[in-house]
Amino acid sequence: MLRVLMISAFVLGLSAMTCSGEDSSRSDLRRPTALAFSGDQKRLYVANRNGSIATIEWANRRLVRELQLGRRFSDIVTLRNGRVLVADEEAGCLLLLADRIDGLDEIGSVKVAPYPVFLCIGESEGGGEEDSMTIYVSCLWPRRVLEVHYADNVLSIGRTVDLPFSPRNSVCYKGKLIVADGFGNQLAIIDRASFRLDHAREFPGHNLRGMLVTPKTNRLVVAHQMLNELAHSVRNDVHWGLLMSNDLRWLEADAIIRTDSDLYKHGHMHPLGDAGDATADPSGLALTNTGRVVVTLGGVGEVAIGVEEDFSLRRVKVGRRPTDVIVAPDDRHVIVANTFDDSVSVVDTQELIETDRISLGKMRELTMREQGEVLFYDASLSHDRWMSCHSCHPDGHTNGLRNDNLSDKSYGAPKRVLSLLGNRNTAPFAWSGKTLSLDDQIRNSIKLTMQSDLDPTDVQVEALRIHLWSFVPPPPIDEMRENRVPDLVERGKAIFTSRGCVACHVTPRFTSPESYDVGMVDEKGNREFNPPSLRGVSQRRPFFHDNRASTLEDVFLKHRHQLDEALDDEERVALLAFLRSL
Template sequence: MVVFALPALSTSRLCASGFCLLMLSAAVGFAANPSALRRPIALELAEDGKTLYVANSRSGSLSVIDLNNARVVQEISLGKKLSDLVRVDGRPWFLATDEEAGELLLLQAAGQNVKIWQRLPVSPYPVSVVISPDQSRCYVTSIWSRRLSVIDLPLENDQEAKITHVIDLPIAPRCQLLVRDGSKLIIADAFGGRLAVLDTQSLELIGIREFPGHNVRGLGVNNDGTMLLIAHQMLNELAHTVRNDVHWGLLMSNDLRWLKLDAVLDPKADLYGGAHMHPLGEAGSATGDPAGLTVAQDGTVVVALGGVGEVAVGQEEDFSLYRIRVGRRPTDVTINDAGTTAYVVNTFGESVSIVDLAEREAKGKIPLGDLPDPATLSEVDRGELLFYDARLSHDGWMSCHSCHTDGHTNGMLNDNFSDASFGAPKRVLSLLGRTGTEPFAWNAEAKDLVTQIRKSITNTLQSDNEPDEDQVAALAAYVRTLPGPPSIDRLRGVADPVAIDRGAEQFRSLGCVRCHRPPTFTTPRTYDVGLVDKLGNNRFNPPTLRGVGQRGPYFHDNRAASLEEVFRKHRHQLKRDLQDTELFDLLAYLRSL
């Protein structure tokens, strides 16, 4: 972990340093098109509980809802792709992250009047923000740059927020949670089952805690602060993608895990001592893709079930949680101070559901605009809906997103029939930047994307229905739009062009181009490269190296923990040992792809 301390700078010096601040005294503009897709992603109540603010990802706007009348009274264009929203207690301020613009927005809000007070550039691709209990500091996670920005918040209305530290993380972060009066910060891996624990006083990483899970989209603590709650999925590499294993939740389960907070914070403690788990769903009625969660003061937990359009409600001692139908792809939840009402943002439903927690019933839905007729959506937009829809699988256990998190990879091993065998589980491949990299699957058996998607629906998801060709085409259209993950070195500003050029020459001279030929950095054949799976198969199609610096572990069975291990420990396709400088250059080149 690397920590960069940034000195306090004046506004003029910040602009000169690339941390330019923008202060607006006038209200920002309206989002004009009521039928446009907003894709709401986060929501937050005003302190008086009368107004609800909703951050929209696709439109980059903020919807303002008057809860007395249960309707949108204002929609304001704020940025490009909002990813999170939190309230600053005691002051009329909210913080929003803009993933595409790479900014933290400090907003002044009073009812429907919202102003941008400051735009603060942060590390690229910010996806979440949390605020310290004393409201003096916030923390912003950035997924692809794998960084945490530590920001001092203004104490007075005429002051500015300032970045004080930028911390390199060993995981791709998304969800985060402050615990123990803000003295510890728990940061979840966006893809796999790892939790980074940070001491917020020293800004030192205490440790990495691993558990068998992935797709962590919700973190919380119970009402007495003794248990950490994690909403996640769990892929079992020992199970097979056959109807029996899918039906009984043996292959993929969706869970609310309860861990002793003391054990999470102590890297030497038994992580599972005193722990337990609520299975979310059951055979015949599963709950793919759990998402955001929140906990009321009386201990009631509400978990969004993104893949099936429901929320689960209950308490720790309940044998199972009660499920309530809401809108399409619920992703975030907040509860009023009285603990009586939950508000659920439906990302694909373009709405907010109102849930009565005492009666455990959805009481209504507030549309954010005109919900488009699915028939009028573009093929790509229809494909996006299907990609995150667990109802495409048998009983609703999983969606495409369950293994290919937001199109990337959960980094797990899966024993499916795409390689025409069971007994040799293989790493889930990323779908980012795969356009033009046919064929697909480790054995290159799928000649094109449409063929692979059809196989995945039938064999992996074990769909109850034959794949509809329009669905397959829409999914393929969506996947083709997914860009490759950006270079982590470039995002961190540490890319060395000279080393990259030398590494490119190493890549050619070592013969890497035989299998990983530019510009796709793969080839359509299979090769024996000295790797053998558990069934003796030794010919594999080389995965594209686009975005390889954002993946890991490596090889078909995750045997290499890092890119360096690929060459140092496993000497992959090397005819000679590499000097330290040669390896440095080669890795710099690979991370640049």
């Protein structure tokens, strides 16, 4: 049944606070994350992570006001009739805004699944001033995409599709919705008519943060990273981009939506960076009508610009951690959100220069944790700037891939990248359990994996530690999907205890400081592994140090992990329900 929320004047008890251009001198951290033009293209709207929207008069590049409308904005789009829709990740809702000459007015809202992070507008379903349309909402931790219908200033919830991964970017193509994995290397194809999952397929990369379809050639263009499990975290492999590369891949969109197609046929790739002059963390993507592609490079504070036929793309310096990018009305300039500078850059794609940088207001002094956050996304901590901490641990989580580094004191046995979410008080670290403190693990990662040219300072290590300590475990999947059955969880908890799982996964953190032989051996003969915490385990995949288990169910059904006697169907269902509640 559709849930319909009619026009409202307030959302979640937060009233709008208007700041004039002069009032924006107040010190704050806005953290711009998404951009959209007004329907008449005279105003630029900047959605900020602090829940405000900044309005910039485009003709004179002047900030005119800031509206505090929500809690934590993640995306903003302009609908075809000029209405503006913004996603509030923390509040789990969408706000509908009217685009006025003197600013934005909130006219409606709708509650959606938790953690909406991306909005994709479908084709028009009507005509006239109040076009009806469907917006597809990617909800991160529920691993869900849902329809939101818009008509006559009313938003209503439609159908939902659950996915095997956490979705982020999506794009419509030929009756399908192509959805990118928010952390790992998967693409999902949803049939928009039936709104069912057609199939999911592996993509040759991770951190799929920019994705579009070219209107003339039907190319799916994806900005992403690639972690090579066959490379070692030695200076040579890092220097030549063998361990981690940053790429712009061009594929036939028709090949993506078919299950029997060769993904690579007629495809090609632009490397984003070279040995000695690398880039890191492609974060956003835009395409001009003349065919120029623009990629934001979040880890190095640059954008890359070129056309499909170019051998390589040219780069322009912008602000710190550029994320979203959109094309200006003149089709020559692009606008870039500089998340860590509280500014937007205007870049001339023909002259290849930054022509303007517009401040969104004064920034207050960063706390130690916030300094650590900036460092976490900073590729200058790695040799040649090929990677940041975020490259393997997207937003603190995991890309689910394997990396061959010295955390187990050897090369030749790549291990799955561990999530950092909920890491506090879970020492020791790494699969071997040989790193006793988080400070030592941070230093090892920077010097031995990222191959930094300089030793990290004590202040940098402290800031990163405080930031990592702020990571909470991801919310349980059954809680996010409202599927939790308390009685079943309690039965699973009893099985977890009676079958001895608590010996290694000790409450309340569901790990322990010891390493254990659990019947597995890696390529170098190592048999003892430190158990990762099970908090948030339902939000990970695949499993074990070598990714041998594709799903949580496979851990017990296929691999019979630490089971003297097999679980019957009822026991397995109950145990899985308990694990999905953590």
